[in-house]
Amino acid sequence: MKKVLVGMSGGVDSTVTAVLLQKEGYEVEGVYMKLHDKPGYHEENWRKVQKVADYLGIKAHFFDLSKEFNDNVYTYFVESYKQGLTPNPCVMCNRTIKFGKMIEFADSVGAEYVATGHYIQCDGEFIYAADDSNKDQSYFLCEVKKEVLPRLIFPLGTWIKPDVKAYAANIEVLKEFATQPESSEICFVENTYDEVLAKHMNIDMPGETVDIDGNVVGTHKGYMHYTIGKRRGFFVHGAHDPHFVLDIKPEKNQIVVGTREKLEVHDFKVKQINLFEDLAEFDCQVKVRYRTQAVPCHVKIADGEATVTLQQPVFGLAKGQAAAFYDGRRLLGGGIIC
Numbered sequence: 001m002k003k004v005l006v007g008m009s010g011g012v013d014s015t016v017t018a019v020l021l022q023k024e025g026y027e028v029e030g031v032y033m034k035l036h037d038k039p040g041y042h043e044e045n046w047r048k049v050q051k052v053a054d055y056l057g058i059k060a061h062f063f064d065l066s067k068e069f070n071d072n073v074y075t076y077f078v079e080s081y082k083q084g085l086t087p088n089p090c091v092m093c094n095r096t097i098k099f100g101k102m103i104e105f106a107d108s109v110g111a112e113y114v115a116t117g118h119y120i121q122c123d124g125e126f127i128y129a130a131d132d133s134n135k136d137q138s139y140f141l142c143e144v145k146k147e148v149l150p151r152l153i154f155p156l157g158t159w160i161k162p163d164v165k166a167y168a169a170n171i172e173v174l175k176e177f178a179t180q181p182e183s184s185e186i187c188f189v190e191n192t193y194d195e196v197l198a199k200h201m202n203i204d205m206p207g208e209t210v211d212i213d214g215n216v217v218g219t220h221k222g223y224m225h226y227t228i229g230k231r232r233g234f235f236v237h238g239a240h241d242p243h244f245v246l247d248i249k250p251e252k253n254q255i256v257v258g259t260r261e262k263l264e265v266h267d268f269k270v271k272q273i274n275l276f277e278d279l280a281e282f283d284c285q286v287k288v289r290y291r292t293q294a295v296p297c298h299v300k301i302a303d304g305e306a307t308v309t310l311q312q313p314v315f316g317l318a319k320g321q322a323a324a325f326y327d328g329r330r331l332l333g334g335g336i337i338c
Helices: 012-023 041-056 066-082 089-108 146-151 161-169 172-179 193-197
Strands: 003-007 027-034 060-064 113-115 120-122 127-129 207-210 216-220 234-236 244-249 254-258 264-275 281-287 295-302 305-315 322-327 330-337
Touching: 003 012, 003 089, 012 027, 012 041, 012 113, 012 161, 012 172, 027 041, 027 089, 041 060, 041 172, 060 089, 066 089, 066 193, 089 113, 089 146, 113 146, 161 172, 207 234, 216 254, 234 254, 264 322
Parallel strands: 003 027, 003 113, 027 060, 207 254
Antiparallel strands: 120 127, 127 330, 207 216, 216 234, 244 254, 264 305, 264 330, 281 295, 281 322, 295 305, 322 330
């Protein structure tokens, strides 16, 4: 019997994942990963994980990864905002924690496979978009290391979310999982990003709003309040048309603003390239944010950096976000926009 370690969060998706894999004949063990110190958060989730483990008759492990998460994800999030970037902590968490440290933990308990409740498909060689396009999370795995793909299982890749909830609701002991609210996209953000950043720095530092030529045209309340494409929360003298944030200059506490057409981008650079096959120059589609459509492009890689030339422009491209490359539904990999 093949052994699989299931990442269990206390949510409906990971719960149904564990149930399905046991029904398929896998020897299942669960692991709850403590990633941060939000008060009361882990006690309740661990209770739910133990409830599922008792129902299935499986072993559940409590794995404290709070230091590793702080070093690799949380600090990365905070420092990126200090630098005027728009980071994607979930992408880094999947690479270093969920499909990094969790793989190492699977080795320690003798599990050949690792599974999570992500809405993704994987054939051991590539990752593919899930059937449920509203829940597809393949974008967030564009930086996962190629060598771990043969060990990954995602049972929910062919499911849609309402069917997952209905499945749990039909099992008496699991009904609470079907009705609980959706978890936050970023686990350590309770309300707003500003609340997190304010714990580490002064985010309320009024500064200058400038145009693309560097002329001072207004004021803002502190550069950390803004991301590329934002159109509110700053002042522009005498502006008749809506203005948007085009760039952020943290060293001067300035934001650069302009009209919407100035957000248009036709090409850009990507660093930290991570591909699931050896490619140097190729045509594909690229997704530059999670909730955007992938657009056709040409990618050329040289000296560890990719130049991405778009066949149609995108708006509001943000430095620090992930760029995920696709061939249809097949994820080719990705990198970080620079």
